[in-house]
Amino acid sequence: MGPVQQIPFIGTGINEWVFPICLCLMVLMTMFDVYSWVLRCFGSKKVYNPGSSNTEEKIEEGVFIVEKFRKDKHMQSASVQIENSYSQLSGGFSEE
Numbered sequence: 001m002g003p004v005q006q007i008p009f010i011g012t013g014i015n016e017w018v019f020p021i022c023l024c025l026m027v028l029m030t031m032f033d034v035y036s037w038v039l040r041c042f043g044s045k046k047v048y049n050p051g052s053s054n055t056e057e058k059i060e061e062g063v064f065i066v067e068k069f070r071k072d073k074h075m076q077s078a079s080v081q082i083e084n085s086y087s088q089l090s091g092g093f094s095e096e
Helices: 002-006 014-031 034-041 053-089
Strands: none
Touching: 014 034
């Protein structure tokens, strides 16, 4: 464990017991959606609900954004390829 073992308060049990227990608690809280339940208990209305109609709109918007990015990226790469091929063709000639 290295330098952590030199500090007896932290080094003796944290890596053997505390960290794995905390990790298991976080995994269980995620599995049983405890985070949303806690937010609802405190009155938060903005909790992710996979069955809402708003989800479909957000998915469609996300697909549109991804397709637009891919199209723009493709257009940029095509223009770079055209510029490279033009420079290779005219590489031997000078424009004086």
